[in-house]
Amino acid sequence: MAPALPAQSDIAQTRSPLRRGEMSDQYRHENDHLHRIRHSAAHVMAQAVLEKFPEGKVAIGPAIETGFYYDFDLPRPLTPEDLEEIEARMREIITEGYDFVYQEVDEEEARHIFSDQPYKLELIEDILAGGLDEHGQPPEGKPTLSIYRHGPFVDLCRGPHVANTREINPDAVKLLSVAGAYWRGDEQRPMLQRIYGTAWETAQELEQFLAWREEVEKRDHRRLVRELDLLSFHEEGGPGLAYWHPKGGRIRQVIEDFWRARHREGGYEIVFTPHIGKAELWQQSGHLDFYRESMYAPMDVEGMEYFLKPMNCPFHILMYKTRLRSYRELPMRWAELGTVYRYERSGVLHGLMRVRGFTQDDAHIFCTPQQIEGEVLRVLRFSLDILRAFGFSEFQIYLSTMPKKHVGEPAQWEQAQESLRKAIEAEGLPYEVDEGGGAFYGPKIDIHIKDALGRTWQLTTIQFDFNLPERFDLAYVGEDGKEHRPYMVHRALLGSLERFFGILVEHYGGAFPVWLAPVQAVLIPIADRHVEYAYDVAERLRAAGLRVEVNDSGERMQAKIRDAQMEKIPYMLVVGDREAEAGQVNLRRRDGEKPGAMSVDDFTRLAQEAVEERRLL
């Protein structure tokens, strides 16, 4: 992948979507009134905070997808008790019923009003200087300074707000947390205290939101991977490095086997490359110039510097260059489950979602300009097909186009972008265009999936690269006998296996569909005299390709069922006198359904069918 590869880095590592605010539609839709309520609640909160800390300085406090926040510079750190106090005071202010009053002010007034608020003064400067809007464009016309007052509180603010604090439902407001945040997000600037809160129209909506948050917590992969004995992290081994236990390993094997099989069918060749490479290679690829801060320190090998690989692309390129390539060999699609290591700052590590070592399901497609359109459509269909197999059915697609700073010819970009656009449209999928949002080396498509909790995650990325083929002087001999530059496309479908696994765990809440479940069925002998029969059945089921265990502990059947439920094993097969006699198993499913007694063959068929169809149960 090209230097400074933000996108692949993104897919592999994109963080919790909660803040990205892509929850479910009910929360997501722009609701003007709700937005006003939240923004107004932020002002009310600021008032309450300033009453408590009159010397406090206020920064900014917008409404966000799930509520609002406000940043403060305060004389001491806030405690949970402070939050309770502030929240209680907010309710009082709300019921006191102040009108929100809009007023435009000139520069002098504004400076006077906020004379002891340095952050506001800085904002005034910026606005007057024609501060850039969110698109980086200067606003049209003369900048206007406006303020909003409610009761004793005044804030530099564009609005809009509700008419009166009473429009905020005091029973639907809650402060959630306090966190550090740099002034204007800049690490060079002061660290402020940010209070996050949420506000809704009704107490019931607040309840629903809080229940949703609880559900998110229950499904937290960091908890589930430990409880289900799938994976661990080790203080002694270093943060951000995952250890796959046998049960996690089984799931990963299923994922990888499926991935390999599909790739073979999809016309890919599977390759393997080393974990380290000489500085020279990373110099030529440009990584040392543009990506070094994400790479680990070099190791000295017989006087030569070697680096742990943060990406696989330079290695694939070396293989491409082992001989002269003919147009007849193209397209070449090379895929690798390549384990890469990237330095991530300690503060951003997060379970499996953001780690320091991970395996990318990477591939590089080398093709002619004439083939590009077909290749893009092919890879897009391929990706969606695989994502659907894992149980995701809702997608959002983003097309990112040429930024101002770029390499390659605009005509190439145009062709590449058109091929991406046509592919999306051919699939009849809705998409958004991020104009100028591509990497400097090429345009891309990203696919985001929506999980069971309505959160979205970026998984797939399909990116053109006009940079590396130049840097490595890639060529193929065309029909005309002359050398041409091939097109190169990077793509990762699942992103990182670690992160994808974390997403799967949360999507299914640990209750994997049968084809992925580490243990698909557990035999539960009722008494010791049934253990032998249980093992016989288990043997038959294993021979049929199922992952089966026998619970031969001295526990009672009830306890064994409970254990199986806790482990979220899809099928529990109770065997007692009746079953042993009739050569049957008595099926209880994870969801509590009890299909009852059936022959071992019938159960085998049922389970195999669930596996083939990738059903939950």
Added chain:
RNA sequence: GCCACCCUAGCUCAAUCGGCAGAGCAACCGCUUCGUAAGCGGUCGGUUGUCGGUUCAAGUCCGACGGGUGGCUCCA
């Protein structure tokens, strides 16, 4: 990395103001042989993350380090 908070048995958590480190679950050993989400009894389990400091006395107070959690422009 930075800010705040957290770290007690494998897990979830107790331990008043600084005064003898505890419980449930798990594990192990027995007994029980049972029909759809926990049978009964016993045993084991700890340098309270690490190192240092204050104190007659530290799980508790202070500092450093390690690890984790929530955040670090959704833009007046």
